[in-house]
Amino acid sequence: MLSEQLWIRLQPYMKTEWRQCMDEGLSVEKFEIVCSKLEEAQNGREEEAGRIALEMQSCPVRPGYAYKEPSGLTAIKAASSHVFPVFGKVHDIDSLREKINGAWTGRIVGCLLGKPVEGMYREKLWPMLRETGNFPMHKYMEKKDFTDELIKGLELNLNRCWRDTVGEIIPPDDDTNYTVFAMKLLETYGPNFTSEDVMEGWLRWLPMLATCTAERAAYRNAGTGILPPETATYRNPFREWIGAQIRGDFFGYINPGNPESAAESAYRDASVSHVKNGIYGEMWVAAMLAAAAVCGDVTDVIQAGLAVVPAMSRLSEDVRAVMDWHSSGVPADEAIERVHAKYNEYLEHDWCKTCPNAMIVTLGLLYANGDFGRGICLAVQAAFDTDCNGATVGSVLGMMLGRSGISPGWAFTDKLQTSIEGYNIVTVSALTDKTMKMIEMISDLGCITTKNNHVSGNIDL
Numbered sequence: 001m002l003s004e005q006l007w008i009r010l011q012p013y014m015k016t017e018w019r020q021c022m023d024e025g026l027s028v029e030k031f032e033i034v035c036s037k038l039e040e041a042q043n044g045r046e047e048e049a050g051r052i053a054l055e056m057q058s059c060p061v062r063p064g065y066a067y068k069e070p071s072g073l074t075a076i077k078a079a080s081s082h083v084f085p086v087f088g089k090v091h092d093i094d095s096l097r098e099k100i101n102g103a104w105t106g107r108i109v110g111c112l113l114g115k116p117v118e119g120m121y122r123e124k125l126w127p128m129l130r131e132t133g134n135f136p137m138h139k140y141m142e143k144k145d146f147t148d149e150l151i152k153g154l155e156l157n158l159n160r161c162w163r164d165t166v167g168e169i170i171p172p173d174d175d176t177n178y179t180v181f182a183m184k185l186l187e188t189y190g191p192n193f194t195s196e197d198v199m200e201g202w203l204r205w206l207p208m209l210a211t212c213t214a215e216r217a218a219y220r221n222a223g224t225g226i227l228p229p230e231t232a233t234y235r236n237p238f239r240e241w242i243g244a245q246i247r248g249d250f251f252g253y254i255n256p257g258n259p260e261s262a263a264e265s266a267y268r269d270a271s272v273s274h275v276k277n278g279i280y281g282e283m284w285v286a287a288m289l290a291a292a293a294v295c296g297d298v299t300d301v302i303q304a305g306l307a308v309v310p311a312m313s314r315l316s317e318d319v320r321a322v323m324d325w326h327s328s329g330v331p332a333d334e335a336i337e338r339v340h341a342k343y344n345e346y347l348e349h350d351w352c353k354t355c356p357n358a359m360i361v362t363l364g365l366l367y368a369n370g371d372f373g374r375g376i377c378l379a380v381q382a383a384f385d386t387d388c389n390g391a392t393v394g395s396v397l398g399m400m401l402g403r404s405g406i407s408p409g410w411a412f413t414d415k416l417q418t419s420i421e422g423y424n425i426v427t428v429s430a431l432t433d434k435t436m437k438m439i440e441m442i443s444d445l446g447c448i449t450t451k452n453n454h455v456s457g458n459i460d461l
Helices: 011-023 029-040 046-057 073-079 093-117 122-131 148-154 174-189 195-205 213-223 249-253 259-270 276-292 298-306 314-327 332-342 354-367 372-381 386-401 428-442
Strands: 415-417 425-427
Touching (some): 011 029, 011 046, 073 259, 093 174, 093 249, 093 372, 093 386, 093 428, 122 148, 122 372, 174 195, 174 386, 174 428, 195 213, 195 259, 249 259, 249 276, 249 386, 249 428, 276 298, 276 314, 276 354, 276 386, 298 314, 298 354, 314 332, 314 354, 332 372, 354 372, 354 386, 372 386, 415 428, 425 428
Antiparallel strands (some): 415 425
16 A cells, blocks of 8 residues: 555654764754654654754754765865776776676676565574575575475565576566666766756656665655755655665766766766765765776775765775775674674664665675675675675676676576666666667777777777
């Protein structure tokens, strides 16, 4: 029933709004009880919820709050280092095509790996993996692996997207919808698209109920005539959740070797639904993918992403913490424990926030040691938002390793279904072709080296 659809009204999420304001450093401690009572009350108090949310958002920042986190692009740039590692170059167009194909494939594969256990807490996920011979995780989960005893003991619902129930067409998911959407956005509006173009595209090509959390709140806002960037802030307690972080890949794909341009495009996309670290997550991923096309060192790729993110942000602090753990020899399992110690997966607000999931993405990239399968498995095994993190790690590693770096056991089909109008069933091959044409259209292809250091206008090498 429509009345039971999630993320449309504010009142059921007033405790989330309070936590979000606390995260932003606002002095809202006194509102905790009233927000809890509003959330628990029967429907019909939406206007009151909106009034209290605005009152909280207007509160001053607590003394001693350590972070500087703007939401405007100019201020974000001023707060970011823009110090990038030295990149190499893609040797030829065929090499770039191989990487783009790997990135598309990696995102789809990583999403599918995490999809069946999305929302499953670690206390259930790890025993399930152990009982099915998949811990440490190293393969897709399959329905046939589950005995009646295991299903009963773990109270499992097997109505999920297991590898052996999928068939030859990967089902739609928001983690792949938005990558295809971004491609259509660029095809329609060009590389200088605006945030209003993004929102118009959502309304035209993406069903509202195919969106989640911050995106659905922003969609609702646009339907009442609110324009970006207010669509991101009005009655949207999910404004720093992971939704934007899963939307930035394509902007990296079409800007190989140019993380700054990728991040600026990602900003225009993210700001329709997110603020602060919600925006930074998308910029970070887009910049990493732009770097991954021309860089073989995963630490440099992550650093390239951080270069476009405010240095005194929670996202930067959390990503750098994982990098420090890795460089000091902390094992992967201990790193996962530390993420869980900082963020509580049983709290929906923590489970779906950008920052803990960015930590898991970083963990998956670093501890993969160049192994695609290990990277996506770590991202999923760590719990939190499993399909989102598997997809992002798969995309970045797929770009770095190329399609040949992904074994056929992972990439078992070329077909994807989406919710985007005009792209019901697509193939990775076709997506790769379209992406390459778009790169040719908007880029000077300075990332390409050839024998005579020249690329012709139609990239015919």
